[in-house]
Amino acid sequence: xxxxxxxxxxxxxxxxxxxxxxxxxxxxxxxxxxxxxxxxxxxxxxxxxxxxxxxxxxxxxxxxxxxxxxxxxxxxxxxxxxxxxx
Numbered sequence: 001x002x003x004x005x006x007x008x009x010x011x012x013x014x015x016x017x018x019x020x021x022x023x024x025x026x027x028x029x030x031x032x033x034x035x036x037x038x039x040x041x042x043x044x045x046x047x048x049x050x051x052x053x054x055x056x057x058x059x060x061x062x063x064x065x066x067x068x069x070x071x072x073x074x075x076x077x078x079x080x081x082x083x084x085x086x
Contacts, residue, residue: 003018038056040055040072
């Protein structure tokens, strides 16, 4: 069982939380095992309209397309192609 110890700015012990651990979310890009930091915000169409892709991404694979908005590499390429930018 792993324990997480939290201290305040002065270094005083504030909490100890023990658990079996948190499941780590990993980047879903092929071959990447870095921790997931972001989700793809690409808006879906059709039956899933109103939802987003939500592919888990590390900072290196997320493509920033606006404030607090990231796309996965596949959706970023799709948007570039649709806009006429290769």
